[in-house]
Amino acid sequence: MNLPVQLLWLIPALPLVAAGIGALTPRGGRPIAAGAAIAALIGSFILSCLALKTALVDPAAHLTANFSWFDLGTGTFRLGWLLDPLNAFMCVMVTFVGTLIFIFSLGYMKEDANFTRFFCFLSLFAAAMLGIVVANSLLLLFVSWELVGLASYLLIGFWFHKPEAAAAAKKAFITTRIGDLGLLLGMLWLYDRTGTLLFFDNGAGCLEAGALAGLSSATLCSGLAVSTAIGLLIFCGAVGKSGQFPLHVWLPDAMEGPTPVSALIHAATMVAAGVFLVARVYPLMSADQALTNVPLHALTVVAAIGAITALMGAVIAVAQNDIKRVLAFSTVSQLGYMMLALGVGSWVAAIFHLLTHAFFKALLFLGAGSVIHAAHHEQDIRQLGGLGPKLKVTFATFAVGMLALAGFPFLFSGFWSKEAILHAAEGWEVSHLPLIAGLIAVVLTAFYMTRLVSETFFGHGRSHASEHAHESPAVMTVPLAILAACSVLIGFVGTPAWPWLQSQLTGEPVHPHGWFEGAGLMMLSILLVAFGIGAGLAIYARRTRVTASQRDPIEAKAPSLFAFLGARMKLDELYAATVGKVNSALAVVSDGLDRYVWAGIVNFLGRLGEFAGVVYREADEEGLNGGFDTGSETLREAGKVYSRSQTGDAHAYLRALAVGFVVLVLVITLGGLR
């Protein structure tokens, strides 16, 4: 049983319908809203599996179903759905992880008064993300993209009565909007150049050879290929959505939303969208690779941004104290990895890491949610501690996630995907800086994850909340267990020994690497991981924290550095000092202009109009009205006379009708006789 590509729209449509149901459900209808959302997503999951099966029949093919949306001048504007292994895998991942997160939310949001609204937004979020995934048109993708932005705004600001949440929502919305501006410009430029926004259209799509050749052959004034410029503009959008440096600032703040939302944003939907976008337009991004005489390749920028982000995220994460913020910065870092992979030319590795990351990051966030739920909404790891024995399931699954994220060798999926990326970075001819950045990030990742686990689960409770923690209900732990299992198993679809996923994505047959190819790098990274974990254990687990106010060991050694990192490298402040200042100065100038210059002109014109009005009124009342009044009076008199015949007696009307009929017939017949 296969899913024809014509029905692919059903995948996003089901959660969209669920969102509609949720919106129409009154507050009391909790089971209806949640049931609709979960059922719809499960339905989408099943459809996605069918779609995947369809796509894997011929992995190299791009199945499309295009239709015309409207006629524009002489041309037709077309939209469509696309099915290939890339988005089929994405669909399965999004719906599967999403379903588990939805189920988890049942327990996590149980006490919330706006339960139905929450599920409505969640469904909308999932629908928008699935829309991005199945779109075969950059425009359709962009529409869904913006819907994702809207849904993220609604969800991050779900507890809008908290000022931080409201601010975080605004921040996320505006920051990503900056990137979206680039995407919009790139899209318009692309349409201008190629005349289509369809990705694949039997050779006429913008990602197919004909269009790409045109794009890469044209150059701008500085010798930059057009495809490079467009690719970079589109990449702007990905930077915003995926929280890449320098637009990553919204991502940690987005932790103000409910934890399932964080999980959804970080694992399955929003941030993955950026990576997916770059992977989707990869032919466009890499179109300039063949050119040698250009000043800049688009992918070089991608790799640079990715490497910076990966390193920066990992460094900052070391000094965070909020459990969710640590995870947030780890997401930033991991997304940097993916971008790095894209940049160094291995989009397959990026997608592999995206998939594995989705599972273990969802697992980690849900685990964190479980911890927070258990500890009565205490998120500060200094206040927690000693939760291991109390939250056995959560601890076990969280540990799996942590090991996967840290890239613990062989058993865990994170190891394989990360290894694929490092392997790709090693093979990049341009520079080895990304590889070095990646390797440093490996150490740091292992270190800060060990720190997080030690602080949270080892030692003893350092606050009332952590001492009285209790295990979460099954509706929350079961998804954790499923995700943990997946976090382990999903890695084995893409090991060097059997790179099934890679082959399915690229459409080439499975050809195992030689076992020793890249073994040296693997050994190095294993050592680095071991070092990171060992360091973490040595610093944090050997002597656990006793009180909440005790200083962090690193903080004790290098207080200023720790504070700098803890304040996220003061990037927010930097933005406030530069962009914000300029912005507010501009605002002051605009205000002055508005208030004095434009307002003066407008007021003058208004006065002028007022004077003219007075003149007109006089003329009207004296001159024109007299004439009309007389005319109206005459009409009214005539009307009075005529209205006498309107007796209100239905009989009279009926009689007149009948007489009229007789007369009419007589006139016609007599006239006809003559």
Place this chain on the structure above:
Amino acid sequence: MNLILVLIGGLMLTAAAVAMSLRNIIHSALLLIGSWLGVSFFYLWAGAEFVAFAQVLVYVGAVSMVVLFAVLLTRRDRQDVVVAPETRTRAISALLVGGSVAGLLVSAVLGTPLATGPAETPTLTVKDLGTLLAGPQAAGLLIAGVILTVALLGAVVLAATDSGKEDAS
């Protein structure tokens, strides 16, 4: 053949005429039911069995019920069903107008050479009708259904009393 038609027509016309001149409105309504039955006999005579039964079902079964209900709901006491005699002028004018229309119509009917078809009754089974209604004439059927629904809703809205707003009288 024509004798039966004349009998049916005479019955129907007499009933209608008497109904329209009686002062007791209940009697009028009952006689009109007789007249409608006469119309349905005409349909039976003409071979339109289905229409005849539909006529009985709708007019005798439904319209007459509604009429009787309306009569009973719009009277304050029993004597109200006997209405005052009409004014002479109106009666005369109505007769004049009606007579002229009748003269016109009858003369037109008699003066027009009408094409007539075969004398035997055309066969039209209910199944044929159903096929026609569900096939080529489905739009008409749907529209009739919509009209009936709208009329039902309209009648309910018009006739329903707002128990809160209804005045004491």
Place this chain on the structure above:
Amino acid sequence: MTTLQLCLVISSLLFCIGLVGALSRSHTILVLLGIELMLNAANMNFIAFWRFGASPTAATGVLFAIFSIAVAAAEAAVGLALVIAVYRHQKSVRLEEANRLKG
């Protein structure tokens, strides 16, 4: 006089009886009943033309009569509901008293 003409004459007379009733009676319900009679007369014509007309195989006349009966039922329901509504306002069913909108 052919049979068709006889039918038509009868229906014309029925129509005129309805017309006279609608014109002469002051009771609103009787006026409505007069109008119903006129409708019935029209229906009779459909059937008469179907039966004796040029092409009896086409069932258009019968179908039209069926639709017409359905519409007549709707008309009666709405009309009588109107009568009741007017009665509630005017406390009268005399048609000439329902003239509040006259000029």
Place this chain on the structure above:
Amino acid sequence: MTATLERLPLLVRDWITGFFPEPVRWLVSGLLAIVAILAVFGLYFAYLTLAERKFLGRFQNRPGPNRTGPFGLLQPFADAVKALTKEDIVPQAADKLLHFLAPCLVVAFGLISFAVIPFGRYLIPVDLDAAVLYFFAAGVSSELALFMAGWASHNKYSMISAMRALAQLISYELPLLLAVVPVIMLSGTLSTSKIVVAQGGWTFGIIPHWNVLTPWGFAGFFIFMIAAVAETNRSPFDLPEAESELIAGHLTEYSGFKYALFFMAEYFGMSALCGLGVTLFLGGWQAPIDILQVVPSYVWFMVKLSCVIFCLMWVRATLLRLRIDQLTRLAWKFLVPLGLINLGNAAFWHLSADWSGPLQIVRWAISAAVIVIPFVLIGRTLSSGLAPRTYRYAT
């Protein structure tokens, strides 16, 4: 032998018409049918009254009438004599013509319904193409006669009863028709004789193909019988003649033979409606088992009719009279929605006619679920807020 028995009524008819000259034979055979119906159902009515009284007695732990003749078998004739010899009272202020006309019409309309019921394989008075429609057209007219009776009596109880009769008719006409439509839909005909033929045949020779033995047919029969009880003004829907509130409703001012006519019309109406129910749902004159076809078809019809009527008596002996608002609520909130759902159910049945093998079980399951689930849900909605009644003194 069986064939002869089956054709026996026809043989008798032909024998009698043989005495008449050819040109009037059609008239004689028509009259014979009328006379036969009058005789058979007149007698049936007479013994139905007796049976009703005896059965009601048995239901209420008493023996019922048993003094007139052996087992009280002459009771109906005693009743008739009593009715005939009573004084015929016409109230002073009554509308005399209508007062007289009402009982005549009510019996006439009750009788003409019998014209289209197939009593046996060869026994149908008039085999109309639009027979079901004819039946309902004839049926609605009898309530009109009840209204005439109520109005003509010049009695406020009679008047109220007349209004109630009208309201009840309008309310229950709809579920009655809705229950019938599925049968027409699946048989593809309005002719009662063809509907019965369509229900012929047996699975394994023992399971008849009657409509009532399908989920939609069962629901339809259920709705049909409830509506039929209401249409014939029988308990528990006997509001128009509720003797405890309205004396006897439209019968208040009637006495003697006119009263007996109303009584007769009630039983005629009941027999006719139950006959239609038997025709539409219980396979008409079809025998229940293949081998029992040796018994003539008209016997089967009468047996089934009597069983259905017995059930009505049973219901009458059991249930209390409803209030007028409960009555209309039952019709509009329960029977009409259920009827509409059943219509959809029948459509499904029709569309899934070619399902076979295990799909047949699925078909049955879906069809049963479609009717049972709304029944439970509507029932729960209707009875929500109504706790089981508690009694202070009775236990």
Place this chain on the structure above:
Amino acid sequence: MLGSGIIKGLAVTAKNFVGSFHDPERLPTVEYPEKRLTLPEAYRSFPFLVFDGENAIDGLRCVACKMCENECPPQCIYIIPERDEKGRPVKKPKVFDIDLSVCMGCQICVEVCPFDSIKMDQVFEVAATNRFEGLIAHREMLAKSNTYYHQIRPTEAAEVDTRLAEEKRLAEEKAKAAAAAKAAAAAKAAAAPKPVATTAPASATAPAAAPASPAKPAVAAPSPSPSSSSSAAAPMAAAPKPPATTP
């Protein structure tokens, strides 16, 4: 589920229907004129007068004291005492009528009768063709023998007989004592009421000495209370004097 109550009700009536053909419990009706139920002993319909001995009129226990007439709530009893040749009242009713169409069967007359002479009957088939005559029971109709009384209410009749015998014995003893004291006066007093019954063990020679009745057996619960019986002599004695009830 909707309709479960209806089905339960139908089951109940169905049980009745089927049961009425084989289970006598389910068909308790009796074919009356042919078959009759035995009436319970306490069943009562209308009053009757008890007589002792063979002669209905002579054996009446009633002394026409009119207590029942006075007490009867619907006033359906009508009594005229017998008078001898000299016009003096004799302790016997000349007329004793009960209007059965008025009587409500309250049994108060039985309660107040000091002589156990009026009792409740069990006959209920009193239909008559004449409204005025047929339903007025005269002395002859009312008088029924003590044997009949024993027949319909054996327990109560036995108690009454015991009590009367006891009273008579006490009266005789007292009479003997009185006779021993004042022979002449006692003898005269004992001679006056002479409703002598030959067969009955309880001969009513004692009523004149009724004041002696306080010594009643304790078992006589429904009999007249001691206080009323003590005063019973007074009205009885006084009754003849005021001719209050004019016929």
